[in-house]
Structures are given as structure tokens and as C-alpha cells.
Amino acid sequence: MQIDPDMPLHWIKRCADTACIEVAQHDTGIHMRDSKDPDGPVLTFTGEQWVSFTAAVAAGEFDRD
Incomplete structure (x- = not known):
């Protein structure tokens, strides 16, 4: 997504x-x-996607072995 510079x-x-x-x-x-x-x-x-994403991070789903 391109962020509006005025935002x-x-x-x-x-x-x-x-x-x-x-x-x-x-x-x-x-x-x-x-x-x-x-x-x-x-x-x-x-907001719902962010909650799911941060829960997955906290659960270690993106950790590398």
C-alpha cells in the first residue's frame, strides 16, 4: 500500500x-x-488481522530454526 504523504x-x-x-x-x-x-x-x-498476526508472532510461528 502506498501511504498518502498528507496522512x-x-x-x-x-x-x-x-x-x-x-x-x-x-x-x-x-x-x-x-x-x-x-x-x-x-x-x-x-484490527482483527493485527491481533492474529501479533498472536502468531508471540506463539513463535515465524521463528527460524
Whole structure:
């Protein structure tokens, strides 16, 4: 999704080891991007999708062996 440059977003940065993401909540959804590429692609989640995604992360579903 291309973010409208006039849409005010407050990005919050979170890191795990050396990987960092930024997350912003807005009426249009919850947006996530790579902190090293702020002009790059943005993932957009509905509230329900965000809850499912964060639960999967907490459960280790994306952990690498």
C-alpha cells in the first residue's frame, strides 16, 4: 500500500536483535514497515488481522530454526 504523504502517522520503532520495524495506527488500519526503508513498502492490517498476526508472532510461528 502506498501511504498518502498528507496522512499524519506516528511511527513507533521496535527492534528484536538487529531487525527493526516501525508500526503506526490510523483510522485506515495498522501500518508496518521496515525501519531501514521508510520509503519502501508498507503492510496494512485491519484490527482483527493485527491481533492474529501479533498472536502468531508471540506463539513463535515465524521463528527460524
